[in-house]
Amino acid sequence: MLDALTAGALEDAAQRRESLPTARLESIALATPQPRDAAAILGTPKADSDGPHIIAEVKRASPSKGPLADIPEPAALAARYEAGGASAISVLTEGRRFLGSLEDLQAVRAAVSLPVLRKDFIADEYQLLEARAFGADLALLIVASLEPARLEQLHRFATDLGLSVLVEVHDEREIDAALAVDARILGVNTRDLKTFTMHPERFAELRERIPAGTVAVAESGVREAADVARYRRDGADAVLVGEALVTHGDPEARVAEFGRAS
Numbered sequence: 042m043l044d045a046l047t048a049g050a051l052e053d054a055a056q057r058r059e060s061l062p063t064a065r066l067e068s069i070a071l072a073t074p075q076p077r078d079a080a081a082i083l084g085t086p087k088a089d090s091d092g093p094h095i096i097a098e099v100k101r102a103s104p105s106k107g108p109l110a111d112i113p114e115p116a117a118l119a120a121r122y123e124a125g126g127a128s129a130i131s132v133l134t135e136g137r138r139f140l141g142s143l144e145d146l147q148a149v150r151a152a153v154s155l156p157v158l159r160k161d162f163i164a165d166e167y168q169l170l171e172a173r174a175f176g177a178d179l180a181l182l183i184v185a186s187l188e189p190a191r192l193e194q195l196h197r198f199a200t201d202l203g204l205s206v207l208v209e210v211h212d213e214r215e216i217d218a219a220l221a222v223d224a225r226i227l228g229v230n231t232r233d234l235k236t237f238t239m240h241p242e243r244f245a246e247l248r249e250r251i252p253a254g255t256v257a258v259a260e261s262g263v264r265e266a267a268d269v270a271r272y273r274r275d276g277a278d279a280v281l282v283g284e285a286l287v288t289h290g291d292p293e294a295r296v297a298e299f300g301r302a303s
């Protein structure tokens with residue numbers, strides 16, 4: 042699944058490159074305002090509660106669940122997340138299975154003052170330039186989809202562009218790979234990408250391997266505030282939530298509730 046998603050994302054990026062060549066994209070990227078320091082924001086405890094930072098996701102559909110929510114105006118949803126106290130917004134820009142786009146990212150960027158994550162299957166410098174050009178502060182790199190040398194190159198390229206990087210892992214070996222590139226933000230995705238089953242206990246099992254000073258993010262599988270509280274007690278600095286927010290009638294209140302869970 043991960044290989045197919047990454048191959049599709051690379052094909053789509055290659056197609057976009059035909060109308061927007063790398064040199065032109067690079068000049069747009071470098072003319073974009075300096076990204077926010079997401080690691081500093083997510084690594085600082087919240088002043089108003091003991092709950093974790095919430096990274097609230099704009100997610101229309103997924104391979105595991107199919108369609109989730111229409112979201113005709115991602116900017117309006119992101120603004121409601123911000124009003125509810127989210128600390129960052131994640132925008133799924135993959136088009137084939139998640140029905141997202143770079144236009145969603147751009148619209149969200151214009152609507153909120155929070156750090157914005159480009160969540161996609163990134164395996165190429167061009168996609169990182171796109172992230173910067175369309176207003177992301179933060180980009181996702183998934184260790185399972187990248188050889189160690191490639192992870193290192195892309196992590197450095199992103200950092201040199203001024204982007205923060207959420208380095209996503211699933212197991213001990215991938216944590217070692219993430220630490221080898223000096224990841225400042227490390228996300229444990231508790232969704233098994235082969236079977237789509239959830240393993241929330243994986244966060245606690247892996248948390249002790251994440252050093253102090255590195256932001257620990259628990260990703261996926263939140264349904265209720267109790268799930269957020271569990272990740273928080275297990276040591277999450279931030280929790281990334283998609284489905285439970287986009288399928289809720291009042292995403293603002295839901296973010297506020299999750300942000301207090303401890």
Ligand SMILES: O=C(O)c1ccccc1NCC(=O)[C@H](O)[C@H](O)COP(=O)(O)O
Nearest residue numbers: 103104105106260261262263282283284
């Ligand atoms: O969500 C999926 O089905 C999925 C399948 C394959 C690769 C990635 C996938 N999701 C991306 C994510 O990491 C989640 O959108 C994110 O962690 C939020 O998860 P959730 O709160 O469970 O919607």
